[in-house]
Amino acid sequence: MANEIKDPGIGTKIDEKVRRMINADGSYNVIKKGSTKGIRDIFKYLVEISWTWFFTILFVGYIIFNMIFTIIYLYFGSENILGISPDNGPIFFQIFFFSIQTFTTVGYGTLAPVGITSQIVAAIEAFVGFMSFSLATGLLYGRFSRPRSKLKFADNFVFSKYEDGYSFKFKLTNLRDVVLQDVEAKIITMFNKENKEGNMVRTYYELPITLPKIDIMALTWTLVHKIDKESPFWGKNKEEIMKQHPEFLIFVNGFDEIYSERTRARKSYVVDDIIWNKNFATNFKSLENGKLLMDVRDLNNVIDE
Template sequence: MTTPSDKATSSASPPIPRPAVKNSRTFNVHTKGLHSSLLNDFYYRVMLANWPQFFIGAILVYLCINAGFALVYFYGGDMILNARPNSFIDAYIFSFQTSTTIGYGYLLPKNGVTHAIVMVDVFSGLLFVAVLTGLVFARLAKPRASVLFSKQVLVTQHCGQTTLLVRLANGRKRSTIVNCRVSAVLMMEDRNPESVFERRFIDLKLERDNIPIFSLTWTLAHTIDEQSPLYGLDKAAIESYGTILILTLDGIEDIFAQTVHTNYIYEAQHFLFNKRFASILSQHKDGNRMIDYTRFHDVEESD
């Protein structure tokens, strides 16, 4: 990997494309030539959507299904008893009542062809409800880790050594993550002497990468010594390499007894030097320990 001074002398090389981080969880990168099928990725997209998107999508799909059968009834001629002539609204209401098996008794199938279409309409309605129920259950049954990550990465003196620090906290008061393990990977980008763009992933050795029970807070520490990829790098050098720190956490959530995992991504601008995390521990008036999460992301000047 070239040094920052070497990079300054090779201005003829095109700039290195830096990946943008989206919501501190993933990379926001444009792709070209990669095609995905909606049907093949349907379950993945449904599970990835948030709840408003999920329900809005379900409502739109249901309305479109009813509209499709309503068009069949509407253009099929005189198919619905007691329906107004050339009324798409009546055809749509009949389709809605059929798919939901309501049947108020006013709009009725008029002939055998209509009865055949009604059977398909009812089946599609029952199938939609079954699929929707399964998707809702799958989303509710999926355990999610609620972990707070500090907004900044600190490079400061800790126990007499230059150390990289990141603070974590369990975001659920009555939940515990058992056998919790964290891995830290540093991503650094540069051009080699042949001006070929390279991206390197380097494991960061943590002073402790696992704890048996994660229920309160946890400060991750990486000693920056001669073996560390961050050794000798200042703020400018870290930014010049487009340094990104990727943290992944996994463990067993005690309520669901299932494995949960989450991740967090720090960009170069999130690295702060000569700072320390503000203390969030104090003693409550009843004598128990209290954690002040309102100061979780606060930093102070290091002594």
């Protein structure tokens, strides 16, 4: 019989409204309220968001800063900026582009601050611009240097025949061309169980895997949990498994030879993600030149047993 493990840090109390503790994308299904947001949280957010949102935020911030300094210059008067002329277009846009030149420390020589007030404002803006570009450079470095896991899991997992019995199978692959080394996997399942007091609690089991570690991951990897006497699902039929509302948490980590760091990924499946009595299809084939062709788009394909 499978041995129950200690709570890994998720809790044992059950709320029927909470169907999963980890979202399908690997993020935790938790909303924190009342926590203090600091500079590190902003840095973490800017490092983790998509490139589109990252450059959008930088560009919007760039425009806002220059708009603020443009208004300040206008407040002290356009006559304090040498080279401003009605013949060159609207005064606002001339000062706006002067602000951009000051912010970026470009300075084409056609516009210049005149008087102590405008020079102080220009000095402050140049400092703000210098610090802003330094921060942007640090964020860019952080985004490029941060190892990102490109492990992709199949959208579903299967219940299929295996040897003389049945098994749960989970499939994943690495989307990057780099080969991961010393890759390890662990599967924890949690489901509802009645305790001695008659209350329903969440219990945890680490599922044995037929191949929990591989030396290299160049193609796909199918994690197989054989349902035998060592499995918490031993002796249970489909209806009994469905009734327990199990959640399967998969943790994978491997050594990335490009970054010389260990990369990690996690995935959650719930009982609705099970495809019953099917098997994963092979999504790679050999070519005439002796190479293997793998199509990651076929990762979710299943076949009849």
